[in-house]
Structure formats: structure tokens, C-alpha cells
Amino acid sequence: MVTKTAPPSTSSAGSAPQPGSIPATPAVQRFDLPPPAPGTSSSHPLVLQIEKTPDPDGLQIFTAITTCVLTALAGLIAWRQWRTSHDTLRFSLFQKRFEIYDATRIFIGDIVMSGNTSKEGTAKFLTATLGTRWLFNEKLASYMQELYDQAQLLEAKRLEIEDEDHDVERGKLRVQATNLVNYFVDQQKALNDRFKSHMPTIGA
Template identity: 30%
Template sequence: MIETVAGLTDLQIKLFTAVGQILVAAAVGVIAWRQWRTAQQQAETARKKLIADLFDRRFRAYDKFVDHIADAFCAEGDSGEDDAKKAIESAYSLLHEIRWLFGEDVTSKLRSQIIEPMETLVSVRGRMRVSKGDQYIALAEEFRDVEKKADIATSRIPSLFDAHLTLRS
């Protein structure tokens, strides 16, 4: 064996070189693993943020829809019929956004189970304001029935949205 630098043999130098390369490779592996973990955590954070943003958009749409329906239900006075019709129109226009946020199933149920009974209520209320005598009495009775149906319909609004208003993925 031939001694070289600092009294080390050629074989010992090769051993230290190999050990050094193994340590560098291990360090690179640890750094790569940590970068992979960081990327995984960032992806999970981005997914959770997307879910939270979608929840916020869905809740705003839900809240607007409930407000429009409440405005239509509670509108009274001479300008109440116009306000109620505007509220129904606003609810209808909101259905386009709701369709994209909640799906066609929720949209069609809202249209048939909520908005249509509210339209009937507003219509009967409007006819009642201009009627007199026996016609008024008949419309008042019809109004009570329609109001009861509309009240039941509005109580179903939360159950139509429940499955979609969640932060679970």
C-alpha cells in the first residue's frame, strides 16, 4: 500500500470519498422528501381553501335567496305587490348562479317547491287588493290556503340546501 496525503492509503481515500458521496446523496434525499411533504401540505391547504371559498359563495347565494323569498312573503301595503314581484324576479335571476353552485336538482326543486308557491301567493294577494264583496271573501279564503302552502314551502328551504352547505369535501 502506498501512503498518500496525511498518511492515508489510496484505499482509505476511496472509502472516505464513497462515504462522503453517500452522505451527500442522503442529504439530497432528505431535502427532496421535505420538499415533497411541503408540496403535499400546500396542495391540501389549497384544497381546503377552495372548499372554504365554495362554501362562502354557496352561503351568500343561499342567504340572498332566503332574503328574496322573505321579501316576497312579507311584502304588504300598496307598493307591497310590486316589491313582492321584484323579490320573486330577483329570486328567479339568482337561480342561474344557484344552478352553478348547487346543481340542477336543487335549482329545479327551488323553482317548483319554493318560487311557484310564492308567485301564487303574490298573485292572490294582488287580486285580493282590487276585489270587493263576495269575490274578496273567496280570495281571502284562497289566500289563507296559499299562504299556508307558501309558509310550508319556505320552511323547506334549509333542507334543500343542507347537503351543500358544508365544509366537508
């Protein structure tokens, strides 16, 4: 007798697999996209494409800003160079003018202290003030000449006092010499005011 074995029953879709059995692989459904229409891009409409498109307005703005920044930077550098050169020239002028001022101050101070002039002091004064006309102006150059003339007059009065034998005349000469010394005292007080307006301020 032939025994018919019943075919193995398949488990329902929701039943758990039996121990030792290999689970069935679920079927994969494939969805094929339809081909692109003739004359269109090969990329499918559902595929996102990111393309870089030129932005002429943005490029012009960037170029303009860059040009402005570079121009401003170049202008700042040029201004700093001019400022440095300007201050250097003013400082050089200040030094040369101060040498004349200092020589004049020493010359007047020596006369006030001693009541007379000296050949050495007069020679130093003349040498130091030779450039007054070009470094200052004609007015101050004339003032330097006036100081020299008054100093020479004072020296002449001192020599006359030494040579004068008459007391009366000698007294008159001494008064004149004293007046000349007082002239230099007044110049000593006013010297700063005469030079102040001609001395350049550094960094101005």
C-alpha cells in the same frame, strides 16, 4: 626543586557540583533508525501515519438519506401548495353558494312577514339565483323555480282578492293565499336542511 601538583580529582558521578563550578553536560545518546528496506514506503514503520481512505458505503448511505430528505421536503411543499389552492377554491365556492342561500332566505322571509310578494324582492331573488344550476345541481335549481312559481301564484291570488266583489269567492281566494303563505313558512323551516349538504366545509 620542581613541585608536581596533583591533577584535579574528578568528582564521582553522583556527587553534587562544587560552588562556582560549571556542571558537566550529560552526554546525549543518539539512536539512528535503520533505513527502510528497498521497495517499501519511505516512512519508517515506527512513524504513525494517518491517511484518509474513501468509504464508499458511508458515502452511499449519506447520499441516499439526503435524497430522501430532499424528496420528502419537496413533497411537503407541493402538498401545502395544493392544500392552499384547494381551500381557496372551496372558500370561493362557499361564498358563491352562500349568496344564493342568503337571497333565498331573504325572499322567503319577506313573504312570510308581509303575506305577499313584491316586484323588487322577486327581481333580487331571480338575479341572485341565476347560477343555481351550475353552482349546485338541477334538483336545487328546480326548487328555486318552484319558489318563484309559488310566489307568482300568491301575487295573482292577492290581485284576485282585490278585484273580487263577491264575499264568498273572496273568502276562497284568501284561504288559497293563506295556504300559499303557509307553504313559504314551511320552506323557511326546511331551508337550512336543503342547503346544508351542498355547502363545502373549509379545510376539509
